[in-house]
Amino acid sequence: MKNNILKGKKGIIFGALDSSSIAWKTAESVFNEGGEFILTNAPVSIRMGSINELAEKTKSELVAADATSLEDLEKLINIATDKFGKLDFILHSIGMSVNVRKGRTYTDLNYDWLTKGWDVSAVSFHKLMQSLFKLDAMNQWGSIVALTYIAAQRAFPNYNDMADNKAYLESIARSFGYIFGKEKNVRVNTISQSPTLTTAGKGVKGLDDFLNYAQLTSPLGNATAEDCANLTVSLFSDYTKRVTLQNIFNDGGFSNVGVSQEIIDKLNSK
Ligand SMILES: NC(=O)c1ccc[n+]([C@@H]2O[C@H](COP(=O)([O-])OP(=O)(O)OC[C@H]3O[C@@H](n4cnc5c(N)ncnc54)[C@H](O)[C@@H]3O)[C@@H](O)[C@H]2O)c1
Numbered sequence: 001m002k003n004n005i006l007k008g009k010k011g012i013i014f015g016a017l018d019s020s021s022i023a024w025k026t027a028e029s030v031f032n033e034g035g036e037f038i039l040t041n042a043p044v045s046i047r048m049g050s051i052n053e054l055a056e057k058t059k060s061e062l063v064a065a066d067a068t069s070l071e072d073l074e075k076l077i078n079i080a081t082d083k084f085g086k087l088d089f090i091l092h093s094i095g096m097s098v099n100v101r102k103g104r105t106y107t108d109l110n111y112d113w114l115t116k117g118w119d120v121s122a123v124s125f126h127k128l129m130q131s132l133f134k135l136d137a138m139n140q141w142g143s144i145v146a147l148t149y150i151a152a153q154r155a156f157p158n159y160n161d162m163a164d165n166k167a168y169l170e171s172i173a174r175s176f177g178y179i180f181g182k183e184k185n186v187r188v189n190t191i192s193q194s195p196t197l198t199t200a201g202k203g204v205k206g207l208d209d210f211l212n213y214a215q216l217t218s219p220l221g222n223a224t225a226e227d228c229a230n231l232t233v234s235l236f237s238d239y240t241k242r243v244t245l246q247n248i249f250n251d252g253g254f255s256n257v258g259v260s261q262e263i264i265d266k267l268n269s270k
Pocket residue numbers: 014015016017018020021022023041042045065066067068092093094095096120147148149192193194195196197198199200201202
């Protein structure tokens with residue numbers, strides 16, 4: 001799609017690591033729709049990933065920032081507003097659980113790791129919005145989007161402490177979104193995305209099984225990273241001006257299905 005619906009809009013995109021990242025696809029879609037942005041990621045991810053390639057492709061500046069550091073966030077926002085003036089859109093596409101990475105089960109969590117993952121995956125969203133709010137960095141009718149997963153509402157055992165992080169993230173979106181809406185006319189939403197094969201996704205034990213199950217359950221099939229990117233573009237555009245405080249399921253209908261005939265057929269064929 002190329003309709004220039006983000007022409008003139010400026011923002012910051014967090015979380016593009018490599019070409020499988022949802023934030024990578026989003027940056028490409030935003031660029032195709034005429035938006036301009038700064039790309040950012042944690043310094044270590046910039047060293048390990050291939051974000052430089054994306055920066056070149058989308059003619060974007062790349063600024064390193066650890067999203068858990070208020071100092072880094074403030075610097076990043078100041079660089080962005082010096083370059084663009086006030087901002088129209090922000091994508092928070094960040095998630096990491098040390099317990100998941102290190103294979104600790106939910107009944108044997110390491111709480112230092114839990115705190116680290118919570119800070120990266122959920123509190124960073126509050127830190128980001130608080131920094132934007134205090135610096136008065138958002139334009140009226142701007143749009144802030146964070147990515148989440150349905151394990152915030154339903155039990156998915158292998159999702160581990162990320163489920164709790166996502167529940168916290170979604171709550172921050174509502175709580176901060178209320179204030180951002182009231183005081184600055186800024187939208188805040190989360191997108192609850194289908195399981196997707198990315199670096200973070202692959203870290204979840206049994207992701208392939210999740211993917212297949214969701215694919216067989218969803219009447220429209222799993223939403224891809226590109227689908228998520230396009231939904232984010234619409235949430236950044238003026239076509240969704242009064243959509244706020246929502247958790248929007250981009251999941252092919254998965255969240256409202258009890259069981260599908262395909263799953264029943266699979267069980268009966270055994
Ligand atoms: N892949 C899935 O199945 C899926 C499903 C639903 C929601 N999500 C969410 O989508 C978002 C993007 O994940 P993805 O699947 O594209 O994987 P990804 O691994 O490509 O992206 C995760 C990003 O978080 C960044 N990050 C980690 N720690 C950081 C820090 N301290 N500061 C700044 N950035 C940091 C990583 O560098 C990486 O770029 C995450 O919030 C994830 O939970 C993913």
